[in-house]
Amino acid sequence: MITSQTLTWHAAAPVASFPADGGACVKIGHRQIAVFNFAATGAWYACQNQCPHRMQMILSRGLTGDHKGEPKVACPYHKKTFSLCTGENLNGDDYQIEVYPVKIENGMVYIGLC
Template sequence: MTSELINPDTIQWYEAASVNAFPADGGACVKIGERQIAVFHFAQTGEWYACQNQCPHKMQMILARGLIGDQNGEPKVACPYHKKTFSLCTGENLNGDDYRIETYPVRIDNEKVYIGL
């Protein structure tokens, strides 16, 4: 999915891994440059999402191990330690707190996962 704030003309795509490297209905972390990025595969819907791996609440690199689901149809990830919940489409904090996460577009091509930065 592509965040509404990203200009598609300026995206550079990076190969993250094979689709088989990611658990169905779960997440895994990849490193692109200096960024740790959490990638999630919602197997039921076939959708893929990516966001920063660092939870902005306590600054820990743990979102890839977060619990995924939806809130009123909005795909979300919950920090496994603190249960802060974020939209995987917009990065908005769904608990109403001020901090948010960065989200990145994901593309699947020839069984490979690509992240747009």
């Protein structure tokens, strides 16, 4: 279980660097992280950028939406969909993605990493 005590917050980029209702990739250390701005709801999400289906760094360019009210991203190449809350594969496949907490402070996006 991830707690706020085990997280280190990393500055990703200014809020203005991310498209409204879309995603962009940032690199923090050795990780590529897809960050999504759900501007319509004011929510932010982050996950690994690598699609585990074909191991391509593409999720930041994925199609966003929701599945039964839960935010999701679909790989733009293979249409595999993942929950942005849990990382669960919504197609029923065994693989999933890592998701990370996001916070906004003073116009900057921060990603929580263990």
